Amino acid sequence: MSTTTSAEQTGKEVAGGELLLETRGLQRYFPVTQGIIFQKQTGAVKAVDGVDLSLHAGETLGVVGESGCGKTTTGRLVTRLDEPTAGSISFLGSDISHLSRAKMRPFRREIQMIFQDPFSSLNPRQTVGTIIGAPYDIQKVKTETGTKKAVQTLMERVGLNPEHYNRYPHEFSGGQRQRIGVARALALRPKLIVCDEPVSALDVSIQAQIVNLLEDLQEEFGLAYLFIAHDLSVIRHISDRVAVMYLGKVVETADRDELYNHARHPYTHALLSAVPEADPDAEDARERIRLTGDVPSPLNPPSGCRFRTRCWKAQEICAAEEPPLMQIGAPGHQSACHFPEERDVV
Amino acid sequence: MGRYLIRRLIQAVFVLVVISAITFFLFWATPANPALLICGKNCNAETVAQVNATYGFDKPLVVQYGQYMQGLVSPGGRTIGSEGNERNCPWPCFGESYQNGIPVWNSIKDAFPATLWLALGAAVLWLVAGVMLGLIAALRKGKFIDKLSVGLALFGVSFPTIVFGYLLLYLFIVKLNWIPFPDTANAALFSVGPVKWLQFYILPWITLALVFAALYTRITRANMIDTMNEDYIRTARAKGLDERTVVFKHGLRSALTPIVTIFGLDVGGLLGGAVITEQIFSITGLGKFSIDSVLSNDLPAIMGVVLFAAIFVVLANIVVDVLYAVIDPRVRLA
Amino acid sequence: MTESVTSAPPADTRAGKPFLEVKDLQVHFPTDDGMVRAVNGLNFTLERGKTLGIVGESGSGKSVSSLAIMGLHKGSKAKVTGEIWLDGAELVGMSVPEMRALRGQQVAMIFQDPLSAMHPFFRVGDQLTEAFLVHNDAPKAVAKKRAIELLDRVGIPSPDKRFFDYPHQFSGGMRQRAMIAMALMCDPSLLIADEPTTALDVTVQAQILDLMKDLQKEFNSAIILITHDLGVVAKMTENVVVMYGGRVVESGNVRDIFYRPEMPYTWGLLGSIPRVNRSGDGRLKSIRGTPPSLINLPKGCPFQPRCDYQEHVEGANCSTELPELLQIGQEQHRVRCHIKSEERRQLFTEQIKPSL
Numbered sequence A: 001m002s003t004t005t006s007a008e009q010t011g012k013e014v015a016g017g018e019l020l021l022e023t024r025g026l027q028r029y030f031p032v033t034q035g036i037i038f039q040k041q042t043g044a045v046k047a048v049d050g051v052d053l054s055l056h057a058g059e060t061l062g063v064v065g066e067s068g069c070g071k072t073t074t075g076r077l078v079t080r081l082d083e084p085t086a087g088s089i090s091f092l093g094s095d096i097s098h099l100s101r102a103k104m105r106p107f108r109r110e111i112q113m114i115f116q117d118p119f120s121s122l123n124p125r126q127t128v129g130t131i132i133g134a135p136y137d138i139q140k141v142k143t144e145t146g147t148k149k150a151v152q153t154l155m156e157r158v159g160l161n162p163e164h165y166n167r168y169p170h171e172f173s174g175g176q177r178q179r180i181g182v183a184r185a186l187a188l189r190p191k192l193i194v195c196d197e198p199v200s201a202l203d204v205s206i207q208a209q210i211v212n213l214l215e216d217l218q219e220e221f222g223l224a225y226l227f228i229a230h231d232l233s234v235i236r237h238i239s240d241r242v243a244v245m246y247l248g249k250v251v252e253t254a255d256r257d258e259l260y261n262h263a264r265h266p267y268t269h270a271l272l273s274a275v276p277e278a279d280p281d282a283e284d285a286r287e288r289i290r291l292t293g294d295v296p297s298p299l300n301p302p303s304g305c306r307f308r309t310r311c312w313k314a315q316e317i318c319a320a321e322e323p324p325l326m327q328i329g330a331p332g333h334q335s336a337c338h339f340p341e342e343r344d345v346v
Numbered sequence B: 001m002g003r004y005l006i007r008r009l010i011q012a013v014f015v016l017v018v019i020s021a022i023t024f025f026l027f028w029a030t031p032a033n034p035a036l037l038i039c040g041k042n043c044n045a046e047t048v049a050q051v052n053a054t055y056g057f058d059k060p061l062v063v064q065y066g067q068y069m070q071g072l073v074s075p076g077g078r079t080i081g082s083e084g085n086e087r088n089c090p091w092p093c094f095g096e097s098y099q100n101g102i103p104v105w106n107s108i109k110d111a112f113p114a115t116l117w118l119a120l121g122a123a124v125l126w127l128v129a130g131v132m133l134g135l136i137a138a139l140r141k142g143k144f145i146d147k148l149s150v151g152l153a154l155f156g157v158s159f160p161t162i163v164f165g166y167l168l169l170y171l172f173i174v175k176l177n178w179i180p181f182p183d184t185a186n187a188a189l190f191s192v193g194p195v196k197w198l199q200f201y202i203l204p205w206i207t208l209a210l211v212f213a214a215l216y217t218r219i220t221r222a223n224m225i226d227t228m229n230e231d232y233i234r235t236a237r238a239k240g241l242d243e244r245t246v247v248f249k250h251g252l253r254s255a256l257t258p259i260v261t262i263f264g265l266d267v268g269g270l271l272g273g274a275v276i277t278e279q280i281f282s283i284t285g286l287g288k289f290s291i292d293s294v295l296s297n298d299l300p301a302i303m304g305v306v307l308f309a310a311i312f313v314v315l316a317n318i319v320v321d322v323l324y325a326v327i328d329p330r331v332r333l334a
Numbered sequence C: 001m002t003e004s005v006t007s008a009p010p011a012d013t014r015a016g017k018p019f020l021e022v023k024d025l026q027v028h029f030p031t032d033d034g035m036v037r038a039v040n041g042l043n044f045t046l047e048r049g050k051t052l053g054i055v056g057e058s059g060s061g062k063s064v065s066s067l068a069i070m071g072l073h074k075g076s077k078a079k080v081t082g083e084i085w086l087d088g089a090e091l092v093g094m095s096v097p098e099m100r101a102l103r104g105q106q107v108a109m110i111f112q113d114p115l116s117a118m119h120p121f122f123r124v125g126d127q128l129t130e131a132f133l134v135h136n137d138a139p140k141a142v143a144k145k146r147a148i149e150l151l152d153r154v155g156i157p158s159p160d161k162r163f164f165d166y167p168h169q170f171s172g173g174m175r176q177r178a179m180i181a182m183a184l185m186c187d188p189s190l191l192i193a194d195e196p197t198t199a200l201d202v203t204v205q206a207q208i209l210d211l212m213k214d215l216q217k218e219f220n221s222a223i224i225l226i227t228h229d230l231g232v233v234a235k236m237t238e239n240v241v242v243m244y245g246g247r248v249v250e251s252g253n254v255r256d257i258f259y260r261p262e263m264p265y266t267w268g269l270l271g272s273i274p275r276v277n278r279s280g281d282g283r284l285k286s287i288r289g290t291p292p293s294l295i296n297l298p299k300g301c302p303f304q305p306r307c308d309y310q311e312h313v314e315g316a317n318c319s320t321e322l323p324e325l326l327q328i329g330q331e332q333h334r335v336r337c338h339i340k341s342e343e344r345r346q347l348f349t350e351q352i353k354p355s356l
């Protein structure tokens, strides 16, 4: 999977460009078991089933897809909050797929995560200072100026008032709480932050503030983001490259504008055509792809192409053979469909 | 469900075996020589040896445990006593009391009804009182009646049972004479008639129920307040349902679910004996029996009561889990 | 389209009156910290067969207002004043039993969070039939038939089987559809949908919005659609109310709001959304500052602490005088701002529009 072209392809300036993260055939099956004492595996939720991703320093990879397609699970695997059942994750060349807690520790500093829900991901009984300072304690990092000073600098950087060091999360608004999450993730100057729907719960103007903040921080610290969201407009705004997932697999990946303008996979077309635009005339004029058919279960995914139960272009071959991710169109554009065609949707 | 139950029952047996092993080895491994406990002051080497032979203390502990379990498992019970003086101890054999030689199971059988009546009566009382008070308090949150029940609950939780029991006893029996002094130590419903039976049990019930009622008031109130703030309650109102349906059908149903669990476990626990209450009112139930056994170092009796109580706790756990699954469809028994 | 409802008794007093009219609605909550003024003088009207969008920042009083229309503040501490006229009946002063008869029947609501809005212990089907049986003296079988029919209409596959499922056996999108079916059980003439699709991904969202449109056509119902998502507003609504700090700051038809907005907050709102059809480099424009405290609302314009256009005001003081919600032009376009209308229009075309 070649992605070396991504830096030149996007208009954005991409720092360095050294290969930061690479996953190969990443897989996570959740066993479905019966029995309490003597457990017997009766099946598996194939939450992530063979995902190849690569991410360069300073780059943002957007991940979109239907609810339940395995986005969060992928994020948790990459941060090693969860262990893959197969496949490999390498970070700066070292294989971290199955590292023990202790061996993982130095990598934890480099890979951080921001969670979706700004309301439940912060401990209500801890002060903001404690929350943001926690990574220093866990990693036993000594800061030159003392933890408090360091935390206050961070707070200032993400747009929080440093005087609010001793306040509790409930005294902050949703947007401010998400800033606390950002500050916590930034504390150890990581190279990669996995953002799991960081703005979904926020309203548009606060969403804009957080997106801007993330972009500024990226520029300042050369951060790479794995940015998960279901809002395709936000993804388009923030990403350099985008991966579209469907039922545990990446079905299409390309540089941002290539994906939005020249998508080849029918599922990507359906997704893009479903985004409502903030423009009444355009909305009236637009033709939308209505998906019908059964939504398949990750317990028992369809044979061949996983999208075939809802795909309007499905042929016999789609049930028989699984389409591989193949290079098509511009460099770095890969699509997993037997009949890839462009279509005007946005 | 059927397979689930069978598995749970097998599990329960397993748990009981473990409990029996632990208690057995704990008690019998006590430094005190059981033989000395039995012959008491007139012990000499000869009597000790004789007792050892009678009770099998000369055999290794594991063998003794095996024999003990045999008595519980084999349908014919087991043989106890020394050679020449063997007798059958019928199933279920918990051994014979060191105190008086009566099979422990007989004593348990005799003591259990009193405990059962005490626990069930009190349970009904505290459940009704607790849920009602909690419900009223929740629906009138912040009003006088709420503050009153919260106060009562605090009082109930913190008032020591022993003081409360003696207070009731003194007030209603000794001072006011409303209730005759309990003359039968073990009032069976059918032999004494319902009036006497009630008179006998009413004060113990209240005594035992007080703490529980207070706890249940608190739990019901808290659950009910949480539930009534749930979105689905708002949905129910938005459908145009009247408040009674909203509260009793939609609200209480969820608020009571956790209470079913606690209630099952509480009742299950009490069936092993309510020590303090039985002591105060001289009820010869399991609680009193176990106190007496402990005081006299009657190991087989203690073992027997512990195991018997454990059976109820384990069973209560199963009943509660099944009930919970019946009430809450999200819980799947597998 | 009001002909279909002329069966309402005092038909003459209804003539020319809108189907739904909210007049000077105020909702205040007494709390330990002080009075939370969640809604302060809300006005709008809505006809049958039309959709009104309510947009505004989180905490601007959208949900609280819709709960007031449902009469769901009755019996709580909330103080509700003003008038809500629905089909000739006034709802604010209505007694609880009278209101109960309307709920579900005339006015129904789809709540913000479908995951928590259904009772976890009752079967989906029973929750639907219950909504029907409160208002209709009909046998259970009739209710069941209707429920299955509606589940089918909202696109639940094999509804006769799924009727017996519990909510947790439905996925998020299916639960949302079941909520819609529940709201439609009695053919309500007014449907309030509070963020009906915020938790859903775009494909499911599109399905649900299409469905609501289809059903509206069929039943000629009025819909109030509350959402953060301006794309959804553009797609679904004819008229829009923009709320800020518990007040309407701009209202009008959807094209006025999207193409000719005149209130600085609306500009900020439109400016802060990323567009899916444009490659967005550069920064998103966000509205600086934070939403006002509803306990200490600014005396003047509620948006004043965050507004960048105050220098264009002549002859008024934004921080002390509350601008009125004034109609501009002939159409029902109303704006609450001290800047003169021509100047606002000029500002929009010259400064705002190019960067949208």
Ligand SMILES: Nc1ncnc2c1ncn2[C@@H]1O[C@H](COP(=O)(O)OP(=O)(O)OP(=O)(O)O)[C@@H](O)[C@H]1O
Pocket (backbone or CB within 6 Å): A030, A045, A046, A047, A065, A066, A067, A068, A069, A070, A071, A072, A073, A074, A230, A298
């Ligand atoms: N701990 C778990 N045990 C079993 N199944 C799980 C577990 N975590 C996730 N799954 C399943 O794995 C699949 C993928 O879940 P995941 O949370 O990654 O989806 P997602 O793409 O993040 O969806 P969303 O957009 O709704 O957040 C789902 O079918 C989910 O039910």
Ligand SMILES: Nc1ncnc2c1ncn2[C@@H]1O[C@H](COP(=O)(O)OP(=O)(O)OP(=O)(O)O)[C@@H](O)[C@H]1O
Pocket (backbone or CB within 6 Å): C029, C031, C036, C038, C056, C057, C058, C059, C060, C061, C062, C063, C064, C065, C228, C294
């Ligand atoms: N019962 C209550 N007591 C006190 N304040 C309340 C109560 N209910 C709502 N509020 C306050 O009223 C304000 C408006 O709330 P509302 O739920 O209407 O916001 P909203 O516009 O729907 O926001 P969102 O988009 O986040 O749903 C909020 O500041 C909220 O905190």
Ligand code: SF4
Pocket (backbone or CB within 6 Å): A265, A266, A267, A305, A306, A307, A308, A309, A311, A312, A313, A314, A315, A318, A323, A336, A337, A338, A339, A340
């Ligand atoms: S491979 Fe076949 S079923 Fe799959 S997306 Fe392409 S056309 Fe559709």
Ligand code: SF4
Pocket (backbone or CB within 6 Å): C263, C264, C265, C301, C302, C303, C304, C305, C307, C308, C309, C310, C313, C318, C323, C336, C337, C338, C339
């Ligand atoms: S009235 Fe003043 S503060 Fe308010 S929006 Fe207009 S210019 Fe801004």
Ligand SMILES: [Mg+2]
Pocket (backbone or CB within 6 Å): A071, A072, A073, A196
């Ligand atoms: Mg997720």
Ligand SMILES: [Mg+2]
Pocket (backbone or CB within 6 Å): C062, C063, C064, C112, C194
């Ligand atoms: Mg709301």
